[in-house]
Amino acid sequence: MDAILLQILNGLDKGSAYALIALGLTLIFGTLGVVNFAHGALFMIGAFCAVTVQRLLSLSYEMVDESQKDFLGNPLKVKTPYVESWFGPEIGGTIIDWAVPIAILFAIPIMVLIGFVMERGLIKHFYKREHADQILVTFGLAIVLQEVIKYFYGANPIQTPSPEALSGVANVGALLGMDIVYPVWRIVYFFFSVAVIGAIFSFLQFTTFGMVVRAGMADRETVGLLGINIDRRFTIMFGIAAAVAGLAGVMYTPINSPNYHMGMDFLVLSFVVVVVGGMGSLPGAVLAGFLLGILESFASMNEIKSILPGIDQIIIYVVAIIILLTRPRGLMGRKGVMEE
Amino acid sequence: MSKSDFSRRGVLKTGALAGTGLALPTIFTASSAAAFTNDPTGSSVTLGFNVPQTGPYADEGADELRAYRLAVEHLNGGGDGGMMNTFSSKELQGNGILGKEVKFVTGDTQTKSDAARASAKSMIEKDGAVMITGGSSSGVAIAVQGLCQEAGVIFMAGLTHSNDTTGKDKKANGFRHFFNGYMSAAALAPVLKNLYGTDRNAYHLTADYTWGWTQEESIAAATEALGWNTVEKVRTPLAATDFSSYIAPVLNSGADVLVLNHYGGNMVNSLTNAVQFGLREKVVNGKNFEIVVPLYSRLMAKGAGANVKGIHGSTNWHWSLQDEGSQAFVRSFGTKYGFPPSQAAHTVYCQTMLYADAVSRAGSFNPCAVVEALEGFEFDGLGNGKTLYRAEDHQCFKDVLVVRGKENPTSEFDLLEVVEVTPAAQVTYPADHPMFAGGALGSCNPGA
Numbered sequence: 001m002d003a004i005l006l007q008i009l010n011g012l013d014k015g016s017a018y019a020l021i022a023l024g025l026t027l028i029f030g031t032l033g034v035v036n037f038a039h040g041a042l043f044m045i046g047a048f049c050a051v052t053v054q055r056l057l058s059l060s061y062e063m064v065d066e067s068q069k070d071f072l073g074n075p076l077k078v079k080t081p082y083v084e085s086w087f088g089p090e091i092g093g094t095i096i097d098w099a100v101p102i103a104i105l106f107a108i109p110i111m112v113l114i115g116f117v118m119e120r121g122l123i124k125h126f127y128k129r130e131h132a133d134q135i136l137v138t139f140g141l142a143i144v145l146q147e148v149i150k151y152f153y154g155a156n157p158i159q160t161p162s163p164e165a166l167s168g169v170a171n172v173g174a175l176l177g178m179d180i181v182y183p184v185w186r187i188v189y190f191f192f193s194v195a196v197i198g199a200i201f202s203f204l205q206f207t208t209f210g211m212v213v214r215a216g217m218a219d220r221e222t223v224g225l226l227g228i229n230i231d232r233r234f235t236i237m238f239g240i241a242a243a244v245a246g247l248a249g250v251m252y253t254p255i256n257s258p259n260y261h262m263g264m265d266f267l268v269l270s271f272v273v274v275v276v277g278g279m280g281s282l283p284g285a286v287l288a289g290f291l292l293g294i295l296e297s298f299a300s301m302n303e304i305k306s307i308l309p310g311i312d313q314i315i316i317y318v319v320a321i322i323i324l325l326t327r328p329r330g331l332m333g334r335k336g337v338m339e340e
Numbered sequence: 341m342s343k344s345d346f347s348r349r350g351v352l353k354t355g356a357l358a359g360t361g362l363a364l365p366t367i368f369t370a371s372s373a374a375a376f377t378n379d380p381t382g383s384s385v386t387l388g389f390n391v392p393q394t395g396p397y398a399d400e401g402a403d404e405l406r407a408y409r410l411a412v413e414h415l416n417g418g419g420d421g422g423m424m425n426t427f428s429s430k431e432l433q434g435n436g437i438l439g440k441e442v443k444f445v446t447g448d449t450q451t452k453s454d455a456a457r458a459s460a461k462s463m464i465e466k467d468g469a470v471m472i473t474g475g476s477s478s479g480v481a482i483a484v485q486g487l488c489q490e491a492g493v494i495f496m497a498g499l500t501h502s503n504d505t506t507g508k509d510k511k512a513n514g515f516r517h518f519f520n521g522y523m524s525a526a527a528l529a530p531v532l533k534n535l536y537g538t539d540r541n542a543y544h545l546t547a548d549y550t551w552g553w554t555q556e557e558s559i560a561a562a563t564e565a566l567g568w569n570t571v572e573k574v575r576t577p578l579a580a581t582d583f584s585s586y587i588a589p590v591l592n593s594g595a596d597v598l599v600l601n602h603y604g605g606n607m608v609n610s611l612t613n614a615v616q617f618g619l620r621e622k623v624v625n626g627k628n629f630e631i632v633v634p635l636y637s638r639l640m641a642k643g644a645g646a647n648v649k650g651i652h653g654s655t656n657w658h659w660s661l662q663d664e665g666s667q668a669f670v671r672s673f674g675t676k677y678g679f680p681p682s683q684a685a686h687t688v689y690c691q692t693m694l695y696a697d698a699v700s701r702a703g704s705f706n707p708c709a710v711v712e713a714l715e716g717f718e719f720d721g722l723g724n725g726k727t728l729y730r731a732e733d734h735q736c737f738k739d740v741l742v743v744r745g746k747e748n749p750t751s752e753f754d755l756l757e758v759v760e761v762t763p764a765a766q767v768t769y770p771a772d773h774p775m776f777a778g779g780a781l782g783s784c785n786p787g788a
Contacts, residue, residue: 006588
């Protein structure tokens with residue numbers, strides 16, 4: 001029982017990342033009709049926003065300490081972060097420790113800006129082209145972006161820890177009288193993703209802007225004929241989708257040390273999530289994200305793998321095949337989307 | 341009734357066959373004496389450095405290239421000479437190799453076997469490289485080693501830790517300075533026994549490819565010999581990034597030791613995930629839960645940050661060693677680049693020096709002469725103490741370092757501390773050991 005609950009938690013936690021990325025992909029597809037293969041790269045850039053903030057907050061000045069030697073036997077240059085000298089070691093240390101949450105504030109405007117530049121500078125030229133062209137150009141863009149990141153940050157993973165206060169484990173089984181511990185930061189990540197998903201749905205559901213966007217997603221031409229500049233709103237939605245991917249990346253950094261390739265690792269899975277959920281369906285993307293996360297977790301259990309060896313590596317694709325055979329539009333796909 | 345064939349055509353055919361037969365030995369003799377693949381006839385010789393310049397091991401590849409450049413500089417008489425000054429063999433004089441200036445070309449393995457073979461092939465066929473060296477993955481090393489054997493050039497392996505490189509996939513033209521999975525296990529086992537006792541239950545998470553398999557086999561055999569029980573061996577996909585679903589079952593498995601047979605990004609992520617799940621604070625069977633990382637890399641340890649503190653593993657070499665050779669290399673590399681070299685940099689520098697020295701001692705670039713010079717060669721002064729290049733499998737036998745993640749690092753490079761230098765005798769195994777069985781060294785191929 002403990003093992004099952006643990007894998008459900010694990011699946012929800014994995015599913016959080018899938019759902020957030022798939023939500024952004026679906027937003028872009030649903031509004032602009034673009035299949036954006038650079039969306040994983042946006043997730044990766046978000047993670048590197050956290051790395052950048054951590055480095056900025058850790059910027060240091062050097063003082064030579066004659067009593068210590070460096071690896072060449074020269075007097076050691078001791079580094080002291082500026083924030084520690086400005087605010088004192090305790091407050092300065094706390095600021096550096098909270099680099100990842102602070103990075104959220106930094107990442108939102110950066111990611112929205114990157115989204116605007118991507119959409120206006122490149123992707124808008126491919127609206128009326130085949131999906132294959134869109135995939136090629138956005139995939140190429142993803143490769144360019146990851147190579148740029150590798151040039152500046154290197155190829156190795158970069159440690160970006162969570163704040164000390166959120167780095168331990170929580171006994172989540174205590175309420176049920178069980179001994180189930182789970183990392184606090186992963187629980188934070190789950191609730192964070194639920195909050196972001198809730199905010200996006202509320203924005204689309206309860207604001208005038210959201211209503212117009214939903215109307216545009218349903219019938220772009222009619223909304224345009226009403227004199228509404230739907231293209232501008234869709235561009236803003238691209239920026240918002242980029243910010244969602246970026247936030248997912250920022251908060252993911254303490255879970256796995258970011259590297260330049262992390263976007264590609266999530267990209268294919270996220271597309272499967274979108275297809276399983278139903279192209280263009282926001283609730284479908286979220287539902288499929290969590291569902292596939294949980295299934296993937298269960299498939300990694302030794303008891304399952306002893307019966308079906310290697311199932312952990314193919315489960316998502318097997319489920320995708322089954323769902324697409326039985327429900328060709330995905331779990332919550334709408335009629336007419338990708339069917340012209 | 342016999343029939344003789346004294347026609348003009350018959351005489352010509354017979355004569356041609358006889359002439360070819362008589363000439364054959366001469367052709368073969370001339371070939372073996374002077375002609376071999378990419379015989380350097382001009383004033384320079386070209387070496388091929390085949391390292392990952394893109395892909396997940398690009399940082400290790402970059403460090404390897406730095407070391408190669410340094411080695412070439414030293415061979416050509418530049419810089420401070422580095423380990424050439426401490427090397428026990430005194431053949432190298434700083435005037436290139438056999439008086440020829442050393443030049444080099446580079447290839448990008450991308451940590452993919454097919455790409456690595458393609459770049460090695462290009463360096464051999466287009467650039468005339470007489471020796472190929474490098475790599476940061478066993479899959480790549482084995483693939484390129486096979487290619488070099490076919491092409492008739494020497495392969496001096498870079499960072500490759502699978503038993504198979506000098507086991508079932510060994511080749512006469514290939515040589516490995518780096519240690520292997522068996523040696524890691526042999527060095528670690530006594531330390532683990534002292535630290536954690538003989539009554540332990542180990543759970544293995546293993547990268548699902550040649551290196552992971554052989555390391556898992558080696559560590560499991562060594563720890564079981566101590567009395568440990570192996571609870572589970574779980575293979576994880578090489579492409580995995582989040583190991584949480586593999587770590588979660590460990591919590592309820594009854595295991596009190598987790599062995600991470602992972603390297604590179606896999607190691608960083610699996611170790612980070614294991615620490616996140618509170619394994620290090622866990623008490624199982626009345627004992628503190630422990631994590632072991634059999635193959636450590638300082639470059640990778642940096643990615644895992646504070647998570648490596650107190651965790652034991654093994655390494656081929658570390659910049660903090662105090663012997664003359666290591667200090668000379670660290671001084672030379674650190675002065676040129678501003679930071680200490682990695683174990684990958686060290687092993688490729690050594691391999692370049694060892695090749696150059698073997699050519700000088702043999703007096704020829706002919707691969708068969710180089711093989712003969714390297715087989716059974718004993719040397720010292722290259723940072724690992726007395727070392728033997730064993731003739732039977734072309735594996736170097738030398739001391740192995742058991743290291744631990746440092747609790748209080750003084751700098752960004754000060755991540756590991758050496759806790760024991762395991763003598764070479766303790767990690768030496770017979771050439772026909774079952775873990776290395778299944779392949780034949782064969783004979784050297786000079787190519788051409």
